[in-house]
Amino acid sequence: MRIVSLLPAATDMLAELGLTADLVGRTHECDWPPREVEGVPVVTRAQFTAEELSSREISDAVGGAAHSGSSLYTLDTGALAALAPDVVLTQDLCDVCAVSYAAVSRAVRLLDADSRVLSLEPRTLDDVLECLVTVGDLLGVRARAERRRDALRARLDEVGRLTAGLPRPRVVTVEWLDPLWPAGHWVPDQIAAAGGEPLLAASGEHTVPMTWDAVRAARPDVLLVLPCGFAPERTLSESHLLTDLPGWAELPAVRAGNVWVLDGPAYFNRPGPRVVRGAEVLAHVLHGVRAGEPVTGAEARRLG
Numbered sequence: 001m002r003i004v005s006l007l008p009a010a011t012d013m014l015a016e017l018g019l020t021a022d023l024v025g026r027t028h029e030c031d032w033p034p035r036e037v038e039g040v041p042v043v044t045r046a047q048f049t050a051e052e053l054s055s056r057e058i059s060d061a062v063g064g065a066a067h068s069g070s071s072l073y074t075l076d077t078g079a080l081a082a083l084a085p086d087v088v089l090t091q092d093l094c095d096v097c098a099v100s101y102a103a104v105s106r107a108v109r110l111l112d113a114d115s116r117v118l119s120l121e122p123r124t125l126d127d128v129l130e131c132l133v134t135v136g137d138l139l140g141v142r143a144r145a146e147r148r149r150d151a152l153r154a155r156l157d158e159v160g161r162l163t164a165g166l167p168r169p170r171v172v173t174v175e176w177l178d179p180l181w182p183a184g185h186w187v188p189d190q191i192a193a194a195g196g197e198p199l200l201a202a203s204g205e206h207t208v209p210m211t212w213d214a215v216r217a218a219r220p221d222v223l224l225v226l227p228c229g230f231a232p233e234r235t236l237s238e239s240h241l242l243t244d245l246p247g248w249a250e251l252p253a254v255r256a257g258n259v260w261v262l263d264g265p266a267y268f269n270r271p272g273p274r275v276v277r278g279a280e281v282l283a284h285v286l287h288g289v290r291a292g293e294p295v296t297g298a299e300a301r302r303l304g
Helices: 008-016 055-061 077-083 101-109 125-138 142-163 187-193 214-217 232-237 275-289
Strands: 004-005 023-025 044-046 073-075 087-091 117-118 171-179 180-182 222-225 259-262 301-303
Touching: 004 008, 004 125, 023 077, 044 055, 044 222, 055 171, 055 187, 073 077, 073 222, 087 101, 101 125, 117 125, 125 142, 142 187, 142 232, 142 275, 171 187, 171 214, 232 259, 275 301
Parallel strands: 004 023, 004 087, 087 117, 171 222, 222 259
Antiparallel strands: 044 073, 171 180, 259 301
C-alpha cells in the first residue's frame, strides 16, 4: 500500500504499527522515527521560516489571537499526484498546524487515482489511542492496532497506579508564549493521568489565549512550558517572555522550582502514540516517579 502522511502524528502512528515501509510521502515536519522517514519524499513546505520569527510574529502570521489564519503548510499537489497514493492521512482539527482537510480533499479530487483520504480528529487522550485503531483498520492491520492500543493503555494504567494516592499538584500548561495560550485537547488528560490537576483548560477543549493575570490568579504548583512545534532549545531561547512578566517570581511554581520545559513536539503537541510517553514524563515531573524508561534532560528540564 502507498501511504502519504500529511500529519506528523499520523506518521508516528504508522511507525507504531510497523508500516513506515509503506510511507511514500510526508510533511517536512514528519521527523520520527528519523532513520525511517528521512528518505521519504516531502510534499509540503512552510510558508515562512519559523526560526527567523518571534512567537508573536508567528502568531500574527497565522491569524493572531483568533488562531483562524491559514495553514503554515503549502501542499505540493504535483508531487502528491506523482506519488499516486492509495491512502492519504490528514486532519481536520487545526487549519494552522497542518495542511487543511479542505485543501487535501481538493488536491486528491484532481488525482488520476483511486486515493482514499482519512481525516483524524482526536480531541482527548482516549481519542488518540482509538485513532490508532482507525488507521490500522483502514490499512488492514486492525488486530495489530488493537494490540498496540492495549499496550499503550497498559502503560497509562501503570502511570496511574504509580501516582495513585499522591498529592495532586495544580498545573498550568503553556502551549504558546506570546500570546500566552493554554494547552487543551488531550494535554489535560495527560496531566490527570500522571496525578495532577489541570488548570485553565479542560479535556478535549480547543483553547483560546489566556491572560497573565489568569495564570497568576490560578497560583499553579507546577508550570509546564511546551510551545507547539518548538524544540526545548527554542523554548529556552524565548523563556524571557515568561520570566520578564510582572509577578513571575511570586508564582508558587517558580518559588518551588517547579517550572519545566518539555519536548512539546515529541510528547504533547502531536496526537500520536508518543503522548503516552508524555504522561510518563509528567509522572516524573509532578511526582518524581519513574514510569517506563528514565526521563532524560532532552525530555524535561527545569527552567531556572
